[in-house]
Amino acid sequence: MTVDTASPGKIFTIWKTLEKLPFGNWLFTRAVCFKVPYFRTVHPLIRELAPGLCRVSAPNRRGVRNHLGTYHAIASCNMAEIAGGIMTDATVPSTHRWIPAGMAVEYKDRATTGVTSIARLDPIPEFGEEPMDLVVPVDVLDADGNVFFSAEITMYVSRKKAR
Template identity: 60%
Template sequence: MNNPTVQEYSTGSTKSTSLRLWNTLRQLPLGKQLFTTGVCFKAPYFGTIHPEITILEPARCEVRAPNRRGSRNHLGTFHAIASCNMAELAAGMMTDVTVPVTHRWIPVGMTVEYLAKAATDMRTVAAIDAIPAFGDDPVDLEVPVEVLTTDGTVAVRARITMRVARKKHD
Protein backbone atom coordinates (compact mmCIF):
# COMPACT_ATOMS: atom_id res chain seq x y z
CA MET A 1 0.00 0.00 0.00
CA ASN A 2 1.34 3.44 -0.88
CA ASN A 3 1.63 6.06 1.82
CA PRO A 4 -1.33 8.41 1.80
CA THR A 5 -0.54 11.99 0.89
CA VAL A 6 -1.44 14.99 2.98
CA GLN A 7 -4.15 15.81 0.41
CA GLU A 8 -5.79 12.40 0.89
CA TYR A 9 -5.90 12.98 4.65
CA SER A 10 -7.46 16.42 4.36
CA THR A 11 -10.42 15.27 2.28
CA GLY A 12 -12.97 12.53 2.47
CA SER A 13 -13.88 10.09 5.20
CA THR A 14 -10.41 9.98 6.78
CA LYS A 15 -10.86 13.47 8.22
CA SER A 16 -10.90 13.50 12.03
CA THR A 17 -13.58 15.16 14.10
CA SER A 18 -10.97 17.66 15.31
CA LEU A 19 -10.01 18.60 11.76
CA ARG A 20 -13.62 18.99 10.64
CA LEU A 21 -14.33 21.24 13.64
CA TRP A 22 -11.12 23.22 13.08
CA ASN A 23 -11.95 23.79 9.41
CA THR A 24 -15.37 25.12 10.39
CA LEU A 25 -14.32 27.33 13.32
CA ARG A 26 -11.07 28.79 11.96
CA GLN A 27 -13.03 30.77 9.37
CA LEU A 28 -15.11 32.53 12.03
CA PRO A 29 -14.13 35.60 14.02
CA LEU A 30 -12.39 34.29 17.16
CA GLY A 31 -12.84 30.75 15.77
CA LYS A 32 -9.24 29.70 16.42
CA GLN A 33 -9.51 30.87 20.03
CA LEU A 34 -12.83 29.06 20.43
CA PHE A 35 -11.35 25.83 19.05
CA THR A 36 -8.31 26.11 21.32
CA THR A 37 -10.55 26.77 24.33
CA GLY A 38 -12.40 23.54 23.54
CA VAL A 39 -9.12 21.62 23.37
CA CYS A 40 -8.07 23.11 26.71
CA PHE A 41 -11.44 22.20 28.22
CA LYS A 42 -10.86 18.58 27.21
CA ALA A 43 -7.22 18.64 28.43
CA PRO A 44 -7.14 21.40 31.08
CA TYR A 45 -3.38 21.45 31.71
CA PHE A 46 -2.80 22.92 28.25
CA GLY A 47 -4.77 25.98 29.33
CA THR A 48 -2.04 26.96 31.78
CA ILE A 49 0.04 28.39 28.92
CA HIS A 50 -2.87 30.32 27.34
CA PRO A 51 -2.23 28.83 23.89
CA GLU A 52 -3.79 29.56 20.54
CA ILE A 53 -3.66 26.96 17.79
CA THR A 54 -2.93 28.94 14.62
CA ILE A 55 -2.37 26.19 12.02
CA LEU A 56 -3.82 22.68 12.10
CA GLU A 57 -3.61 20.31 9.18
CA PRO A 58 -2.44 16.76 8.55
CA ALA A 59 1.31 16.57 9.24
CA ARG A 60 1.51 20.10 10.77
CA CYS A 61 0.34 22.11 13.77
CA GLU A 62 1.44 25.52 15.03
CA VAL A 63 0.65 26.94 18.44
CA ARG A 64 1.36 30.37 19.91
CA ALA A 65 1.54 31.31 23.58
CA PRO A 66 2.20 34.65 25.25
CA ASN A 67 5.15 35.23 27.52
CA ARG A 68 3.15 35.98 30.63
CA ARG A 69 3.98 35.87 34.30
CA GLY A 70 2.42 32.42 34.79
CA SER A 71 4.67 30.93 32.09
CA ARG A 72 7.95 32.40 33.37
CA ASN A 73 10.62 30.86 35.56
CA HIS A 74 12.62 32.56 38.31
CA LEU A 75 14.94 34.08 35.64
CA GLY A 76 12.04 35.85 33.96
CA THR A 77 12.23 33.69 30.84
CA PHE A 78 9.70 31.30 29.34
CA HIS A 79 9.74 28.21 31.56
CA ALA A 80 11.15 24.99 30.12
CA ILE A 81 8.13 22.98 31.19
CA ALA A 82 5.77 25.55 29.65
CA SER A 83 7.70 24.94 26.42
CA CYS A 84 7.22 21.19 26.86
CA ASN A 85 3.51 21.79 27.39
CA MET A 86 3.38 23.71 24.09
CA ALA A 87 5.33 20.94 22.35
CA GLU A 88 2.98 18.23 23.56
CA LEU A 89 -0.10 20.24 22.57
CA ALA A 90 1.21 20.85 19.04
CA ALA A 91 2.40 17.27 18.56
CA GLY A 92 -0.83 15.83 19.93
CA MET A 93 -3.10 17.94 17.76
CA MET A 94 -0.95 17.29 14.68
CA THR A 95 -1.13 13.55 15.37
CA ASP A 96 -4.87 13.68 16.01
CA VAL A 97 -5.62 15.17 12.60
CA THR A 98 -3.04 13.01 10.80
CA VAL A 99 -3.87 9.46 11.85
CA PRO A 100 -6.88 7.77 10.24
CA VAL A 101 -10.15 7.79 12.18
CA THR A 102 -9.76 4.00 12.50
CA HIS A 103 -6.73 4.51 14.77
CA ARG A 104 -5.94 5.99 18.17
CA TRP A 105 -2.74 7.49 19.55
CA ILE A 106 -1.02 8.21 22.84
CA PRO A 107 2.30 9.89 23.67
CA VAL A 108 4.78 7.33 25.02
CA GLY A 109 8.01 9.32 25.16
CA MET A 110 9.58 12.75 24.85
CA THR A 111 13.14 13.95 24.54
CA VAL A 112 13.88 17.62 24.96
CA GLU A 113 16.83 19.93 24.30
CA TYR A 114 16.86 23.36 25.92
CA LEU A 115 18.86 25.48 23.48
CA ALA A 116 18.29 29.14 24.36
CA LYS A 117 16.66 31.39 26.92
CA ALA A 118 13.40 32.89 25.71
CA ALA A 119 11.94 36.16 26.92
CA THR A 120 9.35 36.62 24.17
CA ASP A 121 6.02 35.17 23.15
CA MET A 122 6.52 31.67 21.77
CA ARG A 123 5.55 29.79 18.61
CA THR A 124 5.65 26.00 18.43
CA VAL A 125 5.79 23.96 15.22
CA ALA A 126 5.13 20.22 15.13
CA ALA A 127 5.53 18.78 11.64
CA ILE A 128 6.36 15.53 9.92
CA ASP A 129 7.70 15.24 6.37
CA ALA A 130 5.62 12.23 5.34
CA ILE A 131 2.57 10.46 6.67
CA PRO A 132 3.40 6.81 7.31
CA ALA A 133 1.09 3.97 6.43
CA PHE A 134 -1.03 3.04 9.43
CA GLY A 135 -2.16 -0.57 9.36
CA ASP A 136 -3.00 -3.33 11.81
CA ASP A 137 0.33 -3.22 13.66
CA PRO A 138 1.11 -0.39 16.10
CA VAL A 139 3.46 2.31 14.80
CA ASP A 140 5.69 4.63 16.83
CA LEU A 141 5.43 8.00 15.12
CA GLU A 142 8.33 10.33 15.96
CA VAL A 143 7.08 13.93 15.93
CA PRO A 144 9.77 16.62 15.80
CA VAL A 145 8.80 19.87 17.50
CA GLU A 146 10.49 23.27 17.72
CA VAL A 147 9.59 26.01 20.18
CA LEU A 148 10.71 29.36 18.79
CA THR A 149 11.01 32.94 20.01
CA THR A 150 9.45 35.78 18.02
CA ASP A 151 12.72 36.33 16.13
CA GLY A 152 12.82 32.65 15.06
CA THR A 153 15.44 31.43 17.54
CA VAL A 154 14.88 27.77 18.42
CA ALA A 155 14.67 27.82 22.22
CA VAL A 156 13.54 24.21 22.66
CA ARG A 157 13.70 21.20 20.36
CA ALA A 158 11.69 18.09 21.24
CA ARG A 159 10.91 14.69 19.76
CA ILE A 160 7.66 13.19 20.95
CA THR A 161 6.94 9.53 20.29
CA MET A 162 3.30 8.81 19.57
CA ARG A 163 2.13 5.19 19.64
CA VAL A 164 -0.50 4.81 16.93
CA ALA A 165 -2.63 1.66 16.87
CA ARG A 166 -5.86 0.50 15.30
CA LYS A 167 -8.87 1.13 17.54
CA LYS A 168 -10.20 -1.96 19.25
CA HIS A 169 -13.77 -2.92 18.39
CA ASP A 170 -16.13 -3.71 21.24
Protein backbone atom coordinates in the same frame (compact mmCIF):
# COMPACT_ATOMS: atom_id res chain seq x y z
CA MET B 1 1.78 -1.99 5.26
CA THR B 2 -1.48 -0.77 3.76
CA VAL B 3 -2.40 2.87 3.45
CA ASP B 4 -5.45 3.88 5.46
CA THR B 5 -7.67 6.31 3.59
CA ALA B 6 -10.18 6.76 6.41
CA SER B 7 -11.55 10.15 7.28
CA PRO B 8 -9.67 12.49 9.61
CA GLY B 9 -10.36 12.51 13.35
CA LYS B 10 -13.02 14.58 15.10
CA ILE B 11 -10.65 17.33 16.19
CA PHE B 12 -9.57 18.12 12.62
CA THR B 13 -13.18 18.07 11.42
CA ILE B 14 -14.11 20.59 14.13
CA TRP B 15 -11.10 22.75 13.20
CA LYS B 16 -12.15 22.84 9.54
CA THR B 17 -15.59 24.10 10.59
CA LEU B 18 -14.43 26.68 13.13
CA GLU B 19 -11.44 28.10 11.22
CA LYS B 20 -13.86 29.76 8.79
CA LEU B 21 -15.57 31.74 11.56
CA PRO B 22 -14.42 34.99 13.16
CA PHE B 23 -12.45 34.02 16.29
CA GLY B 24 -12.81 30.38 15.21
CA ASN B 25 -9.25 29.46 16.17
CA TRP B 26 -9.76 31.08 19.60
CA LEU B 27 -12.97 29.09 20.10
CA PHE B 28 -11.30 25.89 18.91
CA THR B 29 -8.38 26.44 21.30
CA ARG B 30 -10.79 26.99 24.20
CA ALA B 31 -12.53 23.69 23.38
CA VAL B 32 -9.19 21.85 23.29
CA CYS B 33 -8.22 23.39 26.64
CA PHE B 34 -11.57 22.38 28.10
CA LYS B 35 -10.86 18.77 27.09
CA VAL B 36 -7.21 18.95 28.29
CA PRO B 37 -7.22 21.55 31.12
CA TYR B 38 -3.48 21.56 31.74
CA PHE B 39 -2.90 23.10 28.30
CA ARG B 40 -4.59 26.25 29.63
CA THR B 41 -1.61 27.02 31.83
CA VAL B 42 0.37 28.49 28.91
CA HIS B 43 -2.58 30.41 27.39
CA PRO B 44 -2.15 28.84 23.92
CA LEU B 45 -3.74 29.88 20.65
CA ILE B 46 -3.82 27.31 17.86
CA ARG B 47 -3.03 29.28 14.72
CA GLU B 48 -2.70 26.63 12.03
CA LEU B 49 -3.71 22.98 11.75
CA ALA B 50 -3.48 20.49 8.90
CA PRO B 51 -2.44 16.85 8.56
CA GLY B 52 1.27 16.92 9.31
CA LEU B 53 1.32 20.48 10.70
CA CYS B 54 0.27 22.42 13.79
CA ARG B 55 1.37 25.91 14.86
CA VAL B 56 0.52 27.22 18.34
CA SER B 57 1.46 30.54 19.94
CA ALA B 58 1.51 31.68 23.56
CA PRO B 59 2.46 34.87 25.37
CA ASN B 60 5.36 35.20 27.76
CA ARG B 61 3.58 36.13 30.95
CA ARG B 62 4.46 35.85 34.62
CA GLY B 63 2.84 32.41 35.00
CA VAL B 64 5.23 30.75 32.52
CA ARG B 65 8.47 32.46 33.54
CA ASN B 66 11.09 30.86 35.73
CA HIS B 67 13.15 32.58 38.45
CA LEU B 68 15.50 33.95 35.74
CA GLY B 69 12.65 35.68 33.91
CA THR B 70 12.79 33.37 30.89
CA TYR B 71 10.20 30.99 29.45
CA HIS B 72 10.07 27.98 31.79
CA ALA B 73 11.30 24.58 30.60
CA ILE B 74 8.09 22.79 31.56
CA ALA B 75 5.95 25.46 29.88
CA SER B 76 8.05 24.75 26.78
CA CYS B 77 7.28 21.03 27.16
CA ASN B 78 3.59 21.90 27.43
CA MET B 79 3.78 23.96 24.22
CA ALA B 80 5.49 21.05 22.45
CA GLU B 81 2.83 18.61 23.67
CA ILE B 82 -0.03 20.84 22.52
CA ALA B 83 1.35 21.20 19.00
CA GLY B 84 2.47 17.57 18.77
CA GLY B 85 -0.77 16.13 20.11
CA ILE B 86 -3.14 18.25 18.08
CA MET B 87 -1.09 17.66 14.91
CA THR B 88 -1.07 13.92 15.57
CA ASP B 89 -4.83 13.91 16.00
CA ALA B 90 -5.26 15.82 12.72
CA THR B 91 -2.93 13.39 10.93
CA VAL B 92 -3.92 9.96 12.24
CA PRO B 93 -7.03 8.57 10.48
CA SER B 94 -10.24 8.11 12.45
CA THR B 95 -9.75 4.32 12.33
CA HIS B 96 -6.71 4.66 14.60
CA ARG B 97 -5.93 5.94 18.09
CA TRP B 98 -2.80 7.41 19.57
CA ILE B 99 -1.25 8.17 22.94
CA PRO B 100 2.01 9.91 23.89
CA ALA B 101 4.58 7.30 24.94
CA GLY B 102 7.57 9.53 25.63
CA MET B 103 9.27 12.83 24.99
CA ALA B 104 12.94 13.72 24.53
CA VAL B 105 13.76 17.41 24.83
CA GLU B 106 16.70 19.67 24.13
CA TYR B 107 17.09 23.12 25.66
CA LYS B 108 19.06 25.16 23.13
CA ASP B 109 18.72 28.69 24.46
CA ARG B 110 16.36 30.80 26.54
CA ALA B 111 13.38 32.89 25.51
CA THR B 112 12.16 36.14 27.03
CA THR B 113 9.34 36.69 24.53
CA GLY B 114 6.10 35.04 23.52
CA VAL B 115 6.65 31.68 21.84
CA THR B 116 5.41 29.59 18.94
CA SER B 117 5.52 25.80 18.81
CA ILE B 118 5.52 24.04 15.45
CA ALA B 119 4.94 20.31 15.01
CA ARG B 120 5.61 19.05 11.50
CA LEU B 121 5.63 15.60 9.87
CA ASP B 122 7.07 15.40 6.38
CA PRO B 123 6.36 13.00 4.87
CA ILE B 124 3.22 11.74 6.57
CA PRO B 125 3.63 8.00 7.21
CA GLU B 126 1.22 5.29 6.21
CA PHE B 127 -1.04 3.95 8.96
CA GLY B 128 -1.88 0.28 8.60
CA GLU B 129 -2.88 -2.70 10.68
CA GLU B 130 0.30 -2.89 12.75
CA PRO B 131 0.86 -0.58 15.73
CA MET B 132 3.69 1.89 15.33
CA ASP B 133 5.75 4.45 17.19
CA LEU B 134 5.34 7.79 15.45
CA VAL B 135 8.10 10.26 16.34
CA VAL B 136 6.77 13.83 16.15
CA PRO B 137 9.40 16.58 15.98
CA VAL B 138 8.42 19.90 17.57
CA ASP B 139 10.35 23.16 17.66
CA VAL B 140 9.51 26.00 20.03
CA LEU B 141 10.61 29.41 18.75
CA ASP B 142 10.93 32.83 20.33
CA ALA B 143 9.40 35.96 18.76
CA ASP B 144 12.47 36.41 16.54
CA GLY B 145 12.02 32.91 15.07
CA ASN B 146 14.97 31.37 16.92
CA VAL B 147 14.50 27.76 18.04
CA PHE B 148 15.23 27.71 21.78
CA PHE B 149 13.67 24.34 22.58
CA SER B 150 13.18 21.14 20.56
CA ALA B 151 11.30 17.97 21.38
CA GLU B 152 10.70 14.59 19.84
CA ILE B 153 7.44 13.14 21.09
CA THR B 154 6.89 9.44 20.54
CA MET B 155 3.24 8.69 19.87
CA TYR B 156 2.06 5.09 20.02
CA VAL B 157 -0.44 4.66 17.15
CA SER B 158 -2.65 1.60 16.72
CA ARG B 159 -5.83 0.61 14.96
CA LYS B 160 -9.00 1.05 17.05
CA LYS B 161 -10.53 -2.18 18.26
CA ALA B 162 -13.70 -3.31 16.49
CA ARG B 163 -16.79 -2.87 18.63
